[in-house]
Amino acid sequence: MLQFILNNKEIITALAPGMTLLDFIRYQKNLRGTKIGCREGDCGACTVLSGEIKNNELIYSSVTCCLMALGNAHGKHIVTVEGINTVGLTTVQQAFSDEGATQCGFCTPGFVVSLTGFCLSKAEPSYDGAIDAINGNICRCTGYKSIERAAVFINDQLQNRNVNEDPLRFAVTNNIIPSYFLDIQERLAKIPALPWQATIPQKKLGGGTDLYVQQHDTMEHQSLDFLFDRENLNGIAQVGNSCEMGASVTATDIAGSAIFKKHFKGLKKHIKLISSTQIRNMATVAGNLSNASPIGDFTIFFLALDAKLLLNDGEHQRMIGLREFYKGYKLLNKTAEEIIEKISFNLPDEKDLFNFEKVCKRTNLDIASVNSAICLKMENDMIVEAGLSAGGVGPVPAYLSKASDFLAGKRISAELITDVICVAQTEIIPISDVRGTESYKRLLLGQLIKAHFIEMFPSLPLEKILIA
Ligand SMILES: Cc1cc2nc3c(=O)[nH]c(=O)nc-3n(C[C@H](O)[C@H](O)[C@H](O)COP(=O)(O)OP(=O)(O)OC[C@H]3O[C@@H](n4cnc5c(N)ncnc54)[C@H](O)[C@@H]3O)c2cc1C
Ligand code: FES
Protein backbone atom coordinates (compact mmCIF):
# COMPACT_ATOMS: atom_id res chain seq x y z
CA MET A 1 0.00 0.00 0.00
CA LEU A 2 1.20 3.48 -0.83
CA GLN A 3 0.97 6.00 1.96
CA PHE A 4 1.46 9.75 1.83
CA ILE A 5 -0.17 13.02 2.87
CA LEU A 6 -2.12 14.93 0.24
CA ASN A 7 -2.66 18.49 1.46
CA ASN A 8 -4.01 17.91 4.99
CA LYS A 9 -5.21 14.31 4.44
CA GLU A 10 -3.51 10.96 5.03
CA ILE A 11 -3.75 8.80 1.90
CA ILE A 12 -3.47 5.04 1.83
CA THR A 13 -4.02 3.53 -1.58
CA ALA A 14 -3.62 0.26 -3.42
CA LEU A 15 -3.91 1.94 -6.83
CA ALA A 16 -1.25 1.19 -9.44
CA PRO A 17 2.01 2.84 -8.32
CA GLY A 18 2.79 3.58 -11.97
CA MET A 19 -0.26 5.87 -12.31
CA THR A 20 0.77 9.51 -12.60
CA LEU A 21 0.32 11.61 -9.49
CA LEU A 22 -1.56 14.05 -11.74
CA ASP A 23 -4.26 11.48 -12.59
CA PHE A 24 -4.54 10.51 -8.94
CA ILE A 25 -4.96 14.12 -7.85
CA ARG A 26 -7.46 15.13 -10.52
CA TYR A 27 -9.44 11.97 -11.17
CA GLN A 28 -9.25 10.01 -7.91
CA LYS A 29 -9.34 12.98 -5.53
CA ASN A 30 -11.18 15.44 -7.76
CA LEU A 31 -8.72 18.25 -7.00
CA ARG A 32 -9.06 20.10 -10.31
CA GLY A 33 -6.93 23.11 -9.38
CA THR A 34 -3.93 21.18 -10.68
CA LYS A 35 -4.18 21.64 -14.45
CA ILE A 36 -3.19 19.49 -17.41
CA GLY A 37 -1.41 21.29 -20.22
CA CYS A 38 1.20 19.28 -22.06
CA ARG A 39 1.67 16.13 -19.93
CA GLU A 40 5.34 16.35 -20.91
CA GLY A 41 6.83 18.50 -18.14
CA ASP A 42 7.05 21.56 -20.35
CA CYS A 43 4.26 23.91 -19.20
CA GLY A 44 4.22 23.68 -15.39
CA ALA A 45 0.39 23.81 -15.22
CA CYS A 46 0.46 20.62 -13.13
CA THR A 47 3.05 21.85 -10.60
CA VAL A 48 2.62 20.58 -7.04
CA LEU A 49 4.93 20.64 -4.05
CA SER A 50 6.56 17.49 -2.79
CA GLY A 51 7.75 17.64 0.81
CA GLU A 52 10.05 15.01 2.27
CA ILE A 53 12.24 14.53 5.30
CA LYS A 54 15.93 14.73 4.38
CA ASN A 55 18.59 14.80 7.10
CA ASN A 56 15.85 15.39 9.69
CA GLU A 57 14.54 18.44 7.86
CA LEU A 58 11.31 18.82 5.92
CA ILE A 59 12.27 20.01 2.44
CA TYR A 60 9.74 21.07 -0.21
CA SER A 61 10.42 21.04 -3.92
CA SER A 62 8.20 21.78 -6.89
CA VAL A 63 7.52 18.96 -9.34
CA THR A 64 5.43 18.51 -12.47
CA CYS A 65 3.08 15.76 -11.32
CA CYS A 66 2.25 14.72 -14.90
CA LEU A 67 5.66 12.98 -14.87
CA MET A 68 5.66 11.78 -11.27
CA ALA A 69 4.66 8.22 -10.45
CA LEU A 70 2.19 7.76 -7.63
CA GLY A 71 4.75 5.33 -6.17
CA ASN A 72 7.28 8.16 -5.91
CA ALA A 73 4.84 10.05 -3.64
CA HIS A 74 5.13 7.42 -0.91
CA GLY A 75 6.23 8.93 2.41
CA LYS A 76 5.88 12.50 1.13
CA HIS A 77 3.68 15.54 1.61
CA ILE A 78 2.06 16.41 -1.70
CA VAL A 79 0.61 19.91 -1.84
CA THR A 80 -1.80 21.14 -4.51
CA VAL A 81 -3.16 24.65 -4.80
CA GLU A 82 -6.18 23.52 -2.75
CA GLY A 83 -3.84 22.65 0.12
CA ILE A 84 -2.35 26.13 0.14
CA ASN A 85 -5.41 28.35 0.24
CA THR A 86 -7.70 26.95 2.87
CA VAL A 87 -9.20 30.33 3.83
CA GLY A 88 -9.31 33.16 1.28
CA LEU A 89 -6.37 34.21 -0.87
CA THR A 90 -2.82 33.59 0.31
CA THR A 91 -0.14 36.28 0.09
CA VAL A 92 1.14 34.79 -3.18
CA GLN A 93 -2.34 34.63 -4.69
CA GLN A 94 -3.09 38.18 -3.54
CA ALA A 95 0.13 39.37 -5.21
CA PHE A 96 -0.98 37.73 -8.49
CA SER A 97 -4.35 39.44 -8.20
CA ASP A 98 -2.90 42.86 -7.26
CA GLU A 99 -0.34 42.82 -10.08
CA GLY A 100 -2.77 41.64 -12.76
CA ALA A 101 -0.64 38.50 -13.14
CA THR A 102 -3.55 36.30 -14.13
CA GLN A 103 -5.88 36.50 -17.12
CA CYS A 104 -7.48 33.23 -18.25
CA GLY A 105 -6.07 31.73 -15.04
CA PHE A 106 -5.14 28.35 -16.50
CA CYS A 107 -1.46 28.65 -15.59
CA THR A 108 -2.03 30.49 -12.30
CA PRO A 109 -2.27 27.54 -9.85
CA GLY A 110 1.08 26.25 -11.21
CA PHE A 111 2.75 29.64 -10.79
CA VAL A 112 1.26 30.07 -7.31
CA VAL A 113 2.46 26.64 -6.19
CA SER A 114 5.96 27.25 -7.61
CA LEU A 115 6.29 30.62 -5.88
CA THR A 116 4.91 29.19 -2.64
CA GLY A 117 7.64 26.53 -2.87
CA PHE A 118 10.18 29.36 -3.24
CA CYS A 119 8.86 30.83 0.04
CA LEU A 120 9.47 27.51 1.83
CA SER A 121 13.06 27.15 0.68
CA LYS A 122 15.82 27.55 3.25
CA ALA A 123 18.01 29.30 0.66
CA GLU A 124 18.48 33.03 1.12
CA PRO A 125 15.62 34.65 -0.83
CA SER A 126 16.59 36.71 -3.87
CA TYR A 127 14.97 38.11 -6.99
CA ASP A 128 16.90 35.62 -9.15
CA GLY A 129 15.74 32.79 -6.88
CA ALA A 130 12.11 33.88 -7.26
CA ILE A 131 12.41 33.97 -11.07
CA ASP A 132 14.20 30.59 -11.08
CA ALA A 133 11.33 29.12 -9.08
CA ILE A 134 8.93 29.85 -11.95
CA ASN A 135 11.27 29.02 -14.85
CA GLY A 136 9.28 25.84 -15.56
CA ASN A 137 5.91 27.61 -15.73
CA ILE A 138 4.51 28.94 -18.98
CA CYS A 139 1.79 31.56 -19.37
CA ARG A 140 0.39 32.43 -22.76
CA CYS A 141 -1.74 35.42 -21.71
CA THR A 142 0.00 37.90 -19.45
CA GLY A 143 3.27 38.64 -21.21
CA TYR A 144 5.12 37.81 -17.96
CA LYS A 145 5.85 41.37 -16.72
CA SER A 146 2.96 41.28 -14.27
CA ILE A 147 4.06 37.83 -13.09
CA GLU A 148 7.57 39.18 -12.56
CA ARG A 149 6.13 42.03 -10.49
CA ALA A 150 4.27 39.51 -8.31
CA ALA A 151 7.55 37.58 -7.88
CA VAL A 152 9.34 40.80 -6.89
CA PHE A 153 6.64 41.53 -4.31
CA ILE A 154 6.95 38.04 -2.83
CA ASN A 155 10.73 38.29 -2.69
CA ASP A 156 10.40 41.67 -0.94
CA GLN A 157 8.12 40.08 1.67
CA LEU A 158 10.70 37.36 2.33
CA GLN A 159 13.39 39.97 3.03
CA ASN A 160 11.59 40.49 6.37
CA ARG A 161 12.53 36.95 7.40
CA ASN A 162 15.37 36.75 9.92
CA VAL A 163 18.38 34.70 8.84
CA ASN A 164 17.75 31.92 11.38
CA GLU A 165 13.95 32.01 11.17
CA ASP A 166 12.27 28.78 10.06
CA PRO A 167 10.81 29.44 6.57
CA LEU A 168 7.76 27.28 7.36
CA ARG A 169 6.90 29.29 10.48
CA PHE A 170 7.49 32.56 8.65
CA ALA A 171 5.24 31.37 5.81
CA VAL A 172 2.47 30.39 8.23
CA THR A 173 2.68 33.72 10.07
CA ASN A 174 2.57 35.64 6.80
CA ASN A 175 -0.42 33.85 5.27
CA ILE A 176 1.66 32.04 2.63
CA ILE A 177 0.66 28.56 3.83
CA PRO A 178 -1.89 27.27 6.39
CA SER A 179 -0.81 26.27 9.89
CA TYR A 180 -1.29 22.51 9.36
CA PHE A 181 2.11 22.53 7.61
CA LEU A 182 3.74 22.81 11.05
CA ASP A 183 2.64 19.26 12.00
CA ILE A 184 3.59 17.63 8.71
CA GLN A 185 7.12 16.54 9.66
CA GLU A 186 5.78 14.63 12.68
CA ARG A 187 3.05 13.03 10.56
CA LEU A 188 5.45 12.03 7.77
CA ALA A 189 7.85 10.45 10.25
CA LYS A 190 5.13 7.91 11.12
CA ILE A 191 4.92 6.55 7.56
CA PRO A 192 7.03 3.40 7.18
CA ALA A 193 9.40 3.08 4.23
CA LEU A 194 8.01 1.03 1.38
CA PRO A 195 9.36 -2.52 1.16
CA TRP A 196 9.36 -2.78 -2.64
CA GLN A 197 9.25 -6.41 -3.70
CA ALA A 198 11.36 -7.04 -6.77
CA THR A 199 9.56 -9.31 -9.20
CA ILE A 200 11.58 -9.67 -12.38
CA PRO A 201 11.38 -8.27 -15.01
CA GLN A 202 10.75 -4.72 -13.84
CA LYS A 203 11.32 -1.42 -15.50
CA LYS A 204 13.73 0.72 -13.53
CA LEU A 205 12.23 4.07 -12.59
CA GLY A 206 14.14 7.11 -11.38
CA GLY A 207 12.35 10.46 -11.45
CA GLY A 208 10.26 9.45 -14.47
CA THR A 209 11.02 12.59 -16.51
CA ASP A 210 12.10 10.54 -19.52
CA LEU A 211 9.92 7.46 -19.12
CA TYR A 212 6.62 9.27 -18.58
CA VAL A 213 7.23 11.38 -21.70
CA GLN A 214 8.29 8.46 -23.88
CA GLN A 215 5.90 5.75 -22.61
CA HIS A 216 3.08 7.74 -21.10
CA ASP A 217 0.28 5.37 -22.11
CA THR A 218 1.80 2.17 -20.73
CA MET A 219 3.52 3.30 -17.54
CA GLU A 220 0.50 2.82 -15.28
CA HIS A 221 0.40 -0.89 -16.06
CA GLN A 222 4.13 -1.61 -15.93
CA SER A 223 5.84 -3.49 -13.16
CA LEU A 224 8.19 -0.83 -11.82
CA ASP A 225 11.33 -0.92 -9.74
CA PHE A 226 11.26 2.38 -7.81
CA LEU A 227 14.82 3.67 -7.41
CA PHE A 228 14.26 7.37 -6.72
CA ASP A 229 14.05 7.32 -2.92
CA ARG A 230 16.29 4.35 -2.16
CA GLU A 231 18.71 5.42 0.52
CA ASN A 232 21.69 3.51 -0.94
CA LEU A 233 21.15 5.24 -4.30
CA ASN A 234 21.23 8.76 -2.86
CA GLY A 235 23.87 11.07 -1.42
CA ILE A 236 27.03 12.74 -2.71
CA ALA A 237 30.30 12.10 -0.86
CA GLN A 238 33.97 12.90 -1.30
CA VAL A 239 36.35 10.00 -0.75
CA GLY A 240 39.93 11.21 -1.10
CA ASN A 241 39.95 13.16 -4.36
CA SER A 242 37.08 11.13 -5.77
CA CYS A 243 33.39 12.06 -5.80
CA GLU A 244 30.92 9.21 -5.24
CA MET A 245 27.27 9.81 -6.07
CA GLY A 246 24.24 7.62 -5.68
CA ALA A 247 22.50 6.91 -8.98
CA SER A 248 19.31 8.71 -7.93
CA VAL A 249 21.02 12.00 -7.12
CA THR A 250 19.06 14.72 -8.92
CA ALA A 251 20.20 17.79 -10.83
CA THR A 252 18.98 19.85 -7.84
CA ASP A 253 21.07 17.73 -5.44
CA ILE A 254 24.13 18.44 -7.59
CA ALA A 255 23.35 22.16 -7.73
CA GLY A 256 23.15 22.29 -3.92
CA SER A 257 26.14 20.05 -3.20
CA ALA A 258 29.03 21.76 -1.37
CA ILE A 259 31.44 19.30 -3.04
CA PHE A 260 30.29 20.22 -6.56
CA LYS A 261 30.20 23.94 -5.76
CA LYS A 262 33.79 23.83 -4.55
CA HIS A 263 35.19 21.92 -7.53
CA PHE A 264 33.08 23.30 -10.39
CA LYS A 265 33.29 27.08 -10.47
CA GLY A 266 30.73 27.43 -13.28
CA LEU A 267 28.24 24.97 -11.73
CA LYS A 268 25.39 27.44 -11.27
CA LYS A 269 25.59 28.52 -14.91
CA HIS A 270 25.89 24.94 -16.15
CA ILE A 271 22.93 23.63 -14.14
CA LYS A 272 20.77 26.54 -15.31
CA LEU A 273 21.19 25.22 -18.86
CA ILE A 274 19.47 21.97 -17.88
CA SER A 275 15.65 21.77 -18.05
CA SER A 276 13.63 23.71 -15.42
CA THR A 277 13.45 23.86 -11.62
CA GLN A 278 10.58 21.33 -11.48
CA ILE A 279 12.32 18.85 -13.79
CA ARG A 280 15.68 19.28 -12.05
CA ASN A 281 13.97 18.34 -8.79
CA MET A 282 13.06 14.95 -10.28
CA ALA A 283 15.69 14.23 -12.97
CA THR A 284 18.30 11.75 -11.76
CA VAL A 285 21.82 11.38 -13.07
CA ALA A 286 21.41 7.63 -13.68
CA GLY A 287 18.20 8.32 -15.63
CA ASN A 288 20.11 10.74 -17.84
CA LEU A 289 22.95 8.26 -18.43
CA SER A 290 20.64 5.27 -19.01
CA ASN A 291 18.27 7.08 -21.31
CA ALA A 292 21.29 7.12 -23.63
CA SER A 293 20.13 10.20 -25.47
CA PRO A 294 23.02 11.43 -27.63
CA ILE A 295 22.46 14.89 -26.12
CA GLY A 296 21.96 14.05 -22.43
CA ASP A 297 23.58 16.93 -20.56
CA PHE A 298 24.86 14.97 -17.56
CA THR A 299 26.09 12.26 -19.88
CA ILE A 300 28.26 14.77 -21.71
CA PHE A 301 29.34 16.39 -18.41
CA PHE A 302 30.49 13.09 -16.89
CA LEU A 303 32.05 11.70 -20.10
CA ALA A 304 34.59 14.54 -20.01
CA LEU A 305 35.34 13.65 -16.38
CA ASP A 306 35.90 9.96 -17.21
CA ALA A 307 33.24 8.86 -14.69
CA LYS A 308 32.96 5.20 -13.66
CA LEU A 309 29.67 3.39 -13.08
CA LEU A 310 29.02 0.73 -10.48
CA LEU A 311 26.42 -1.66 -11.91
CA ASN A 312 24.47 -4.16 -9.80
CA ASP A 313 22.12 -6.92 -11.01
CA GLY A 314 21.03 -7.91 -7.51
CA GLU A 315 23.69 -10.60 -7.23
CA HIS A 316 26.87 -9.17 -8.72
CA GLN A 317 28.47 -5.77 -8.97
CA ARG A 318 30.83 -4.60 -11.70
CA MET A 319 32.51 -1.31 -12.48
CA ILE A 320 32.72 0.09 -16.01
CA GLY A 321 33.76 3.41 -17.49
CA LEU A 322 30.99 5.70 -18.76
CA ARG A 323 33.12 5.94 -21.92
CA GLU A 324 32.45 2.20 -22.50
CA PHE A 325 28.73 2.37 -21.63
CA TYR A 326 27.32 3.26 -25.07
CA LYS A 327 27.46 0.53 -27.72
CA GLY A 328 25.17 2.04 -30.35
CA TYR A 329 22.03 4.16 -30.61
CA LYS A 330 20.22 3.56 -27.27
CA LEU A 331 22.27 0.37 -26.81
CA LEU A 332 23.93 0.06 -23.41
CA ASN A 333 26.74 -2.06 -22.05
CA LYS A 334 24.34 -3.27 -19.33
CA THR A 335 21.90 -6.14 -18.85
CA ALA A 336 18.17 -5.55 -18.24
CA GLU A 337 18.61 -6.64 -14.61
CA GLU A 338 21.50 -4.31 -13.89
CA ILE A 339 20.95 -0.93 -12.34
CA ILE A 340 23.47 1.86 -12.04
CA GLU A 341 24.15 2.00 -8.33
CA LYS A 342 26.89 4.58 -8.07
CA ILE A 343 28.74 7.07 -10.25
CA SER A 344 32.26 8.13 -9.32
CA PHE A 345 34.89 10.41 -10.82
CA ASN A 346 38.04 12.26 -9.82
CA LEU A 347 37.24 15.79 -8.71
CA PRO A 348 39.05 18.50 -10.68
CA ASP A 349 41.70 20.08 -8.43
CA GLU A 350 42.65 23.76 -8.24
CA LYS A 351 44.91 23.58 -11.31
CA ASP A 352 42.39 21.71 -13.44
CA LEU A 353 39.89 23.41 -15.69
CA PHE A 354 36.36 22.31 -16.55
CA ASN A 355 33.71 23.77 -18.78
CA PHE A 356 30.31 22.79 -20.18
CA GLU A 357 28.57 24.46 -23.14
CA LYS A 358 25.20 23.86 -24.78
CA VAL A 359 23.41 25.34 -27.78
CA CYS A 360 19.63 24.93 -28.02
CA LYS A 361 16.93 26.34 -30.23
CA ARG A 362 15.60 28.16 -27.13
CA THR A 363 17.68 29.57 -24.25
CA ASN A 364 15.64 27.97 -21.48
CA LEU A 365 13.96 24.61 -21.00
CA ASP A 366 15.27 23.03 -24.16
CA ILE A 367 17.39 20.03 -25.00
CA ALA A 368 20.65 20.64 -26.83
CA SER A 369 21.26 20.81 -30.56
CA VAL A 370 24.91 20.23 -29.66
CA ASN A 371 26.50 20.22 -26.21
CA SER A 372 30.06 19.68 -25.08
CA ALA A 373 32.19 19.43 -21.94
CA ILE A 374 35.93 19.59 -21.39
CA CYS A 375 38.25 18.82 -18.50
CA LEU A 376 41.93 19.82 -18.67
CA LYS A 377 44.69 18.88 -16.24
CA MET A 378 47.16 21.75 -16.43
CA GLU A 379 50.81 22.30 -15.52
CA ASN A 380 51.38 26.04 -16.02
CA ASP A 381 50.23 26.63 -19.62
CA MET A 382 50.82 23.01 -20.61
CA ILE A 383 47.89 20.57 -20.97
CA VAL A 384 48.91 17.36 -19.23
CA GLU A 385 45.67 15.45 -19.83
CA ALA A 386 42.39 16.31 -21.58
CA GLY A 387 38.86 14.92 -21.71
CA LEU A 388 36.58 16.35 -24.40
CA SER A 389 33.02 15.14 -25.02
CA ALA A 390 30.21 16.19 -27.33
CA GLY A 391 26.52 15.42 -27.77
CA GLY A 392 24.31 15.70 -30.84
CA VAL A 393 27.14 14.76 -33.20
CA GLY A 394 26.49 11.03 -33.59
CA PRO A 395 24.21 8.16 -32.52
CA VAL A 396 25.69 8.04 -29.01
CA PRO A 397 27.00 10.65 -26.58
CA ALA A 398 30.58 10.99 -27.81
CA TYR A 399 33.87 10.98 -25.96
CA LEU A 400 36.24 12.60 -28.48
CA SER A 401 39.28 10.46 -27.82
CA LYS A 402 41.39 11.66 -30.77
CA ALA A 403 40.84 15.32 -29.95
CA SER A 404 41.47 14.65 -26.24
CA ASP A 405 44.74 12.82 -26.99
CA PHE A 406 45.75 15.55 -29.44
CA LEU A 407 45.51 18.19 -26.68
CA ALA A 408 47.68 16.30 -24.20
CA GLY A 409 51.24 17.59 -23.91
CA LYS A 410 50.50 20.83 -25.85
CA ARG A 411 50.69 24.48 -24.82
CA ILE A 412 47.62 26.69 -25.15
CA SER A 413 47.55 28.76 -28.32
CA ALA A 414 45.00 29.89 -30.89
CA GLU A 415 46.58 27.48 -33.44
CA LEU A 416 46.14 24.57 -31.04
CA ILE A 417 42.43 25.34 -30.75
CA THR A 418 41.99 25.62 -34.52
CA ASP A 419 43.86 22.32 -34.93
CA VAL A 420 41.89 20.43 -32.28
CA ILE A 421 38.63 21.50 -33.91
CA CYS A 422 39.89 19.89 -37.16
CA VAL A 423 40.75 16.68 -35.27
CA ALA A 424 37.33 16.64 -33.57
CA GLN A 425 35.63 16.94 -36.97
CA THR A 426 37.22 13.62 -38.02
CA GLU A 427 35.59 11.65 -35.22
CA ILE A 428 31.99 12.87 -35.33
CA ILE A 429 29.11 11.68 -37.54
CA PRO A 430 26.27 14.17 -37.09
CA ILE A 431 23.04 13.74 -39.03
CA SER A 432 20.62 16.37 -40.31
CA ASP A 433 17.42 16.46 -38.25
CA VAL A 434 15.00 18.92 -36.63
CA ARG A 435 17.81 20.24 -34.44
CA GLY A 436 19.96 21.26 -37.41
CA THR A 437 21.75 20.11 -40.52
CA GLU A 438 24.89 18.05 -40.44
CA SER A 439 27.06 21.02 -41.43
CA TYR A 440 25.40 23.28 -38.82
CA LYS A 441 26.16 20.74 -36.09
CA ARG A 442 29.78 20.52 -37.25
CA LEU A 443 29.99 24.30 -37.10
CA LEU A 444 28.38 24.31 -33.63
CA LEU A 445 30.88 21.84 -32.23
CA GLY A 446 33.73 24.02 -33.50
CA GLN A 447 32.16 27.08 -31.89
CA LEU A 448 31.63 25.25 -28.59
CA ILE A 449 35.26 24.14 -28.51
CA LYS A 450 36.29 27.78 -29.03
CA ALA A 451 33.85 28.81 -26.28
CA HIS A 452 35.46 26.29 -23.90
CA PHE A 453 38.89 27.84 -24.32
CA ILE A 454 37.66 31.44 -24.19
CA GLU A 455 35.81 30.62 -20.95
CA MET A 456 38.68 28.67 -19.38
CA PHE A 457 41.45 31.14 -20.31
CA PRO A 458 39.86 34.59 -19.85
CA SER A 459 43.26 36.29 -19.52
CA LEU A 460 44.44 35.15 -22.98
CA PRO A 461 43.39 37.16 -26.07
CA LEU A 462 41.74 34.06 -27.58
CA GLU A 463 38.37 35.65 -28.21
CA LYS A 464 39.77 38.21 -30.67
CA ILE A 465 41.86 35.66 -32.55
CA LEU A 466 39.25 32.88 -32.66
CA ILE A 467 36.31 35.06 -33.59
CA ALA A 468 38.24 37.21 -36.11
C1 LIG B 1 10.56 19.24 -19.83
C2 LIG B 1 11.83 18.42 -19.85
C3 LIG B 1 13.04 19.05 -20.03
C4 LIG B 1 14.21 18.31 -20.07
N1 LIG B 1 15.38 18.96 -20.27
C5 LIG B 1 16.53 18.26 -20.30
C6 LIG B 1 17.77 18.93 -20.49
O1 LIG B 1 17.85 20.16 -20.58
N2 LIG B 1 18.88 18.16 -20.55
C7 LIG B 1 18.85 16.80 -20.43
O2 LIG B 1 19.89 16.17 -20.50
N3 LIG B 1 17.69 16.15 -20.24
C8 LIG B 1 16.54 16.84 -20.18
N4 LIG B 1 15.36 16.18 -19.98
C9 LIG B 1 15.35 14.71 -19.91
C10 LIG B 1 15.33 14.12 -18.47
O3 LIG B 1 14.84 15.04 -17.55
C11 LIG B 1 16.72 13.67 -18.02
O4 LIG B 1 17.26 12.77 -18.94
C12 LIG B 1 16.69 13.02 -16.62
O5 LIG B 1 17.98 13.05 -16.08
C13 LIG B 1 16.15 11.60 -16.62
O6 LIG B 1 16.18 11.12 -15.31
P1 LIG B 1 14.92 10.41 -14.63
O7 LIG B 1 15.35 9.98 -13.27
O8 LIG B 1 13.74 11.27 -14.70
O9 LIG B 1 14.79 9.16 -15.61
P2 LIG B 1 13.60 8.11 -15.76
O10 LIG B 1 12.57 8.63 -16.68
O11 LIG B 1 13.16 7.61 -14.44
O12 LIG B 1 14.42 6.93 -16.48
C14 LIG B 1 15.09 7.14 -17.71
C15 LIG B 1 15.77 5.82 -18.12
O13 LIG B 1 16.78 5.48 -17.19
C16 LIG B 1 16.53 4.19 -16.61
N5 LIG B 1 17.02 4.29 -15.24
C17 LIG B 1 16.70 5.22 -14.29
N6 LIG B 1 17.46 5.04 -13.20
C18 LIG B 1 18.27 3.98 -13.45
C19 LIG B 1 19.31 3.32 -12.71
N7 LIG B 1 19.67 3.69 -11.48
N8 LIG B 1 19.94 2.27 -13.28
C20 LIG B 1 19.60 1.87 -14.55
N9 LIG B 1 18.65 2.45 -15.30
C21 LIG B 1 17.99 3.50 -14.75
C22 LIG B 1 15.04 3.96 -16.79
O14 LIG B 1 14.74 2.58 -16.81
C23 LIG B 1 14.81 4.63 -18.13
O15 LIG B 1 15.18 3.78 -19.17
C24 LIG B 1 14.16 16.90 -19.91
C25 LIG B 1 12.93 16.27 -19.70
C26 LIG B 1 11.78 17.01 -19.67
C27 LIG B 1 10.48 16.32 -19.44
S1 FES C 1 0.91 19.19 -17.80
FE1 FES C 1 2.47 20.47 -18.64
S2 FES C 1 4.05 20.16 -17.22
FE2 FES C 1 2.58 18.75 -16.57
Ligand code: FES
Ligand atom coordinates in the same frame (compact mmCIF):
# COMPACT_ATOMS: atom_id res chain seq x y z
S1 FES D 1 -3.18 33.59 -17.49
FE1 FES D 1 -3.77 32.47 -19.27
S2 FES D 1 -2.16 31.06 -19.53
FE2 FES D 1 -1.48 32.35 -17.96
